[in-house]
Amino acid sequence: MDFTMVEIVLYGAEQLCPSCVNLPSSKETYEWLGAAIARKFPEQPFKMSYVDIYQPPEDNEKGEFAKRVIEEDMFYPVVVIKEKVVGEGNPRLKTIFAELEKYGYKAE
Template identity: 75%
Template structure:
């Protein structure tokens, strides 16, 4: 059985300055969730959206949200486990490639 991956999408209501013509962070989160469910049906994963300006109480998530702000990282920022796999305009190919390192297999 494949280990359940934790995928985090860090973002904000407002678009980052370099991402003006791109979807919002929340839209990217929803799109990514649907794409992963289609690609890896019945394979466990947890995906969570985290607002960088209003993060949850979890200390690690708060710290990373603060890092996104302080280091001017592009968002939405996609994190799988502890690895950044996408910034600004995340690429499915990169995200899928990282998931496959953990044993995920494409349905098609």
């Protein structure tokens, strides 16, 4: 199977979501997730992006999704791969890794 480099987008905010009080911040989750993916899939490139839901970029797609996170009261951070939500609030590595494997990433 061919390998497709994917972008993993984490939508979050400075403050914790009300239901996520004891969880790490969005930024901490972003850093932890990037490190975990790099360890699981060494030498397989991927792009990690962080989007602040209260200050989204001009990029329409990401800006629109950031609005959805707020409007739909999603638990953030929200992790998205190829427009699919693969984690909310406290994202599970197993779910994220399984999604990456669909694009040809191989665990080592």
